[in-house]
Amino acid sequence: MSKLPVESVEIIEQFGPTLAFARGARVDTGVEPDKMVKTHCCFCGQQCGIQLKVLNNAVIGFEPWYEFPFNQGKLCPKGVKRYLQGAHPDRLLTALERNPSAESGFSPMAYSDAIRRVASEIERIQSTYGRDAFAILSGASLTTEKTYLMGKFAHMCLRTSNIDYNGRLCMVSAAAANKKAFGIDRAANPWNDIIGAEVVWISGSNAAECSPITSDYIWQAREHGAKIVVVDPRITPIARTADVYLPVKPGRDMLLFNGILNLMIEQDWLDHDFIENYTVGFEALAESVQEWTPARTAQATGIAERAIRQAAELWGTAKTSFLLHARGLEHHSHGVQNVLSAINIVLASGRIGRQNCGYSTITGQGNGQGGREHGQKADQLPGARDLGNPQHRAEVAAIWGMSPDDLPMPGVDAYEIFRKIDRGEIKGLLSISFNPLVSLPDNNFIRAQLEKLEFYTAIDFFLNETAYHADVVLPGSLHEEDEGTVTQVEGRVIKINKAIDCPGDARQDWIIIQDIAAALKREQGFTFHNPEEIFDELRRASAGSIADYSGITYEKLETQMGVFWPCPSEDHSGTVRLFERESWNPVAKGSGPFYFPDGKARFNIPIYTPPAEEPDEAYPLYLTTGRVVSHYLSGTQTRRIGPLVDQYPEPRLEMHPNLAEKLGVQTGDLVTAESRRGNITLPVSVVRTIRPDTVFVPYHWAGRKSINQLTISAQDPISKIPEYKVCAVRVYKAQDGEQPPVR
Amino acid sequence: MPKPEKYEFFIDISRCIGCQACVQACSECDTHKGVSMIQLDYVDRSVSTQTVPVVCMHCDSPTCAEVCPADAIKRTGDGVVQTARKPRCIACNNCVLACPFGVPKMHNEMNLMMKCDMCYDRTSVGLKPMCASVCPSQALFYGTREEIERLRPSSHPINSFQFGQQMITTKVNMMVPNEPHVRLIDIAMSMDQSPAPQLISHDPLLANLYEE
Numbered sequence: 001m002s003k004l005p006v007e008s009v010e011i012i013e014q015f016g017p018t019l020a021f022a023r024g025a026r027v028d029t030g031v032e033p034d035k036m037v038k039t040h041c042c043f044c045g046q047q048c049g050i051q052l053k054v055l056n057n058a059v060i061g062f063e064p065w066y067e068f069p070f071n072q073g074k075l076c077p078k079g080v081k082r083y084l085q086g087a088h089p090d091r092l093l094t095a096l097e098r099n100p101s102a103e104s105g106f107s108p109m110a111y112s113d114a115i116r117r118v119a120s121e122i123e124r125i126q127s128t129y130g131r132d133a134f135a136i137l138s139g140a141s142l143t144t145e146k147t148y149l150m151g152k153f154a155h156m157c158l159r160t161s162n163i164d165y166n167g168r169l170c171m172v173s174a175a176a177a178n179k180k181a182f183g184i185d186r187a188a189n190p191w192n193d194i195i196g197a198e199v200v201w202i203s204g205s206n207a208a209e210c211s212p213i214t215s216d217y218i219w220q221a222r223e224h225g226a227k228i229v230v231v232d233p234r235i236t237p238i239a240r241t242a243d244v245y246l247p248v249k250p251g252r253d254m255l256l257f258n259g260i261l262n263l264m265i266e267q268d269w270l271d272h273d274f275i276e277n278y279t280v281g282f283e284a285l286a287e288s289v290q291e292w293t294p295a296r297t298a299q300a301t302g303i304a305e306r307a308i309r310q311a312a313e314l315w316g317t318a319k320t321s322f323l324l325h326a327r328g329l330e331h332h333s334h335g336v337q338n339v340l341s342a343i344n345i346v347l348a349s350g351r352i353g354r355q356n357c358g359y360s361t362i363t364g365q366g367n368g369q370g371g372r373e374h375g376q377k378a379d380q381l382p383g384a385r386d387l388g389n390p391q392h393r394a395e396v397a398a399i400w401g402m403s404p405d406d407l408p409m410p411g412v413d414a415y416e417i418f419r420k421i422d423r424g425e426i427k428g429l430l431s432i433s434f435n436p437l438v439s440l441p442d443n444n445f446i447r448a449q450l451e452k453l454e455f456y457t458a459i460d461f462f463l464n465e466t467a468y469h470a471d472v473v474l475p476g477s478l479h480e481e482d483e484g485t486v487t488q489v490e491g492r493v494i495k496i497n498k499a500i501d502c503p504g505d506a507r508q509d510w511i512i513i514q515d516i517a518a519a520l521k522r523e524q525g526f527t528f529h530n531p532e533e534i535f536d537e538l539r540r541a542s543a544g545s546i547a548d549y550s551g552i553t554y555e556k557l558e559t560q561m562g563v564f565w566p567c568p569s570e571d572h573s574g575t576v577r578l579f580e581r582e583s584w585n586p587v588a589k590g591s592g593p594f595y596f597p598d599g600k601a602r603f604n605i606p607i608y609t610p611p612a613e614e615p616d617e618a619y620p621l622y623l624t625t626g627r628v629v630s631h632y633l634s635g636t637q638t639r640r641i642g643p644l645v646d647q648y649p650e651p652r653l654e655m656h657p658n659l660a661e662k663l664g665v666q667t668g669d670l671v672t673a674e675s676r677r678g679n680i681t682l683p684v685s686v687v688r689t690i691r692p693d694t695v696f697v698p699y700h701w702a703g704r705k706s707i708n709q710l711t712i713s714a715q716d717p718i719s720k721i722p723e724y725k726v727c728a729v730r731v732y733k734a735q736d737g738e739q740p741p742v743r
Numbered sequence: 744m745p746k747p748e749k750y751e752f753f754i755d756i757s758r759c760i761g762c763q764a765c766v767q768a769c770s771e772c773d774t775h776k777g778v779s780m781i782q783l784d785y786v787d788r789s790v791s792t793q794t795v796p797v798v799c800m801h802c803d804s805p806t807c808a809e810v811c812p813a814d815a816i817k818r819t820g821d822g823v824v825q826t827a828r829k830p831r832c833i834a835c836n837n838c839v840l841a842c843p844f845g846v847p848k849m850h851n852e853m854n855l856m857m858k859c860d861m862c863y864d865r866t867s868v869g870l871k872p873m874c875a876s877v878c879p880s881q882a883l884f885y886g887t888r889e890e891i892e893r894l895r896p897s898s899h900p901i902n903s904f905q906f907g908q909q910m911i912t913t914k915v916n917m918m919v920p921n922e923p924h925v926r927l928i929d930i931a932m933s934m935d936q937s938p939a940p941q942l943i944s945h946d947p948l949l950a951n952l953y954e955e
Contacts, residue, residue, distance in 0.1 A: 027777040029776055061771055062771065064873075064876040074877055075768070077766075080764055080767040080771065081767055208762065209760070212764070212880070215758070215879050216880055219758045223895050223897050224896065225897070237759075237760040240793060304934060629761075629762045643770070644767075658939050667789065685788070686789060688931075
């Protein structure tokens with residue numbers, strides 16, 4: 001039974017979120033730390049280098065790490081205050097079991113009993129309903145070693161098809177499109193290539209708030225004369241000084257790129273040599289975009305035609321450029337098509353695979369890149385191999401010492417796992433590093449499914465809102481309590497170092513997973529003694545694959561301050577920039593720079609479908625969602641750090657003054673927003689930096705403060721990413737007596 | 744003998760993204776842990792995301808020190824205007840009211856004026872101040888004049904400011920564009936829609952900005 005054991009208010013009393021502020025040794029000016037540990041920030045895919053100050057097994061502060069090349073000491077407010085997540089009053093120090101008669105709904109339980117209980121429930125559910133009836137939800141904030149182990153645990157130990165991860169909500173549209181166009185899913189260029197680009201094109205990325213360190217790279221390009229083009233329904237801090245700003249109507253990015261490409265063709269702003277020698281499919285694509293005349297593009301995208309022409313000219317005539325995009329382009333029911341259309345204008349320009357000629361998605365989650373490469377995705381095996389590919393199955397099965405026939409077939413995406421619970425096909429769930437009750441769309445549906453589970457266990461360091469529903473909670477590790485690797489936004493593999501030991505009964509997550517395997521009496525393949533042993537197996541498992549880590553060692557990561565994959569041998573220093581003209585890769589084998597047998601990149605004809613839900617008379621506005629700078633993902637960590645909560649305490653709804661006037665509201669008034677799935681009451685912020693037909697709400701909060709009560713669960717048919725960026729809502733001034741929820 | 748490198752503080756508000764990393768990092772400084780000396784505000788959030796970080800400008804003739812009846816505010820030989828000395832400060836607020844940049848803040852619980860001292864504990868031993876170390880946009884930059892010239896060719900530093908009859912020169916520099924232009928936009932302008940009317944008609948400064 002996975003219903004809430006008691007009212008959530010009572011759970012919050014004991015388990016938080018409690019706000020941590022600096023006190024004790026953390027504000028003592030005379031104190032000297034025992035040691036400084038060079039590691040990386042736990043928040044976001046930039047993975048800034050940072051030094052943690054450690055005293056008596058507690059992190060008491062930080063010192064900038066000026067030598068780390070990516071950020072050179074720079075940090076956003078999350079990085080500055082991350083140390084406050086440790087020694088936190090809400091920290092889970094024991095295993096817990098659901099106990100409706102306990103005041104907080106949970107009772108402490110011995111760790112070994114908890115492991116036995118989890119194993120016996122897995123055993124019972126799989127033997128009663130079949131192996132696929134037990135599912136795993138994993139996360140992209142885990143180290144790559146852990147994500148590798150989670151995939152292996154699902155596919156080899158539990159032999160369930162049903163494992164997926166929260167990168168499904170983040171990077172998958174870009175990943176799928178990159179594989180279709182380039183045959184590989186990794187940033188094509190290091191961030192240094194942004195500096196020196198003549199044009200920086202940023203589509204659907206609030207880089208200032210979601211990847212703050214990237215700001216300096218963009219401004220540095222501008223200092224040397226770069227023109228900045230920003231496409232976004234909001235004038236974000238990066239858009240504020242853009243040379244051309246295109247306020248695209250939510251859901252129309254692809255049409256804009258088609259219109260730009262059409263102008264490039266019309267004006268002959270094309271690299272014919274590159275198209276001829278290094279790509280296939282241009283002619284058919286060119287024909288398909290003919291209909292996207294500037295006038296029609298303007299009409300469809302809601303952008304002035306003049307601005308579209310300006311942007312096309314800047315892009316078309318540049319000698320060097322860098323195109324960046326993020327979730328604004330990807331969180332759509334046609335997110336993959338959006339990304340393909342962006343890649344098309346890059347390929348048509350021929351500006352890729354060279355210095356200052358680049359393209360990349362800005363990966364969002366802490367290990368967004370590494371977490372999507374080594375087997376915790378529904379259809380994936382390590383080394384970015386496919387679970388459905390017989391050769392790949394055989395390769396990985398040989399390393400794992402099992403028969404490929406015993407590997408399950410590909411499973412379903414994270415949202416579909418909940419639909420399977422609804423259909424009674426999945427009865428048990430283990431989650432780690434994932435808080436779907438906050439982060440998945442239409443989350444009233446998610447809550448109902450959690451209540452249907454026969455058994456649910458969550459591994460976490462704080463009791464996140466989804467874990468309120470757990471039967472057993474296992475106390476896992478914070479980022480600073482373990483070592484391992486992650487792969488940051490550029491494709492640079494870096495080393496996370498352990499600063500402190502786990503407190504109380506808490507364990508490093510890989511130990512917990514191995515303990516469950518042992519309790520299931522299936523410990524073969526789960527007897528690693530440390531993360532480096534897991535990494536060494538991962539290296540072997542990825543050898544010869546596209547995401548080849550085989551030449552990367554922990555030692556090399558430390559001495560080189562990161563290694564860009566692919567790195568196929570120990571004497572190889574890594575691949576900083578992809579697609580250089582004479583480069584070799586294991587797919588093309590010398591026939592060209594791209595990862596297809598002929599070595600050529602693919603133009604794809606993007607297929608446009610409108611958002612799943614368009615405004616109508618009853619719900620006349622677009623709702624779009626995103627992040628704010630002081631919070632990370634579902635807020636499990638950042639909603640517990642006092643100074644970050646002070647910076648942005650509550651969700652607010654942004655709207656344009658033209659709309660505010662119609663609704664008769666001013667900044668600070670309470671408004672209710674309502675979709676076909678749910679409603680929310682919250683204060684309004686009236687700003688002329690958002691389209692008048694669109695409202696924006698950030699998503700980091702839980703319960704009645706969660707905007708994902710309203711969002712739609714429509715998904716991209718290829719990537720299965722949910723359409724967080726568009727649904728239809730109505731907004732009205734909150735009626736008297738209507739209050740924002742206290743919790 | 745080579746001249747030791749001279750580090751200076753440069754502010755470029757056109758780079759500021761409003762993230763408050765500086766505000767958060769300031770409170771991690773060893774001499775005033777838990778208290779931030781930086782203010783960061785929107786100019787007017789209703790029209791723009793423009794924010795301005797305010798650190799002490801470290802004036803050559805600091806008004807705060809000149810108006811202090813207790814002689815509590817000292818400017819050290821390297822030009823850094825220090826926070827008020829606890830034994831002397833009488834919490835009269837003269838400095839708070841007089842500073843043209845609005846920097847000093849009275850901490851009533853301590854009866855003490857505190858202000859940015861350019862991370863004296865760090866800068867006096869060759870480290871960068873906390874705020875400029877972490878600033879993700881490098882709106883706050885700490886480095887040599889040679890570095891700023893090399894890295895920021897499209898702007899230049901100024902350090903004199905006119906306030907009424909008073910001309911102030913400062914140790915801290917403000918970056919200004921080589922080719923100044925000011926532009927404020929309403930999103931509706933790029934959508935073939937009419938911008939919100941009220942501000943344009945009432946504000947002559949803004950009205951100019953909406954011309955085609």
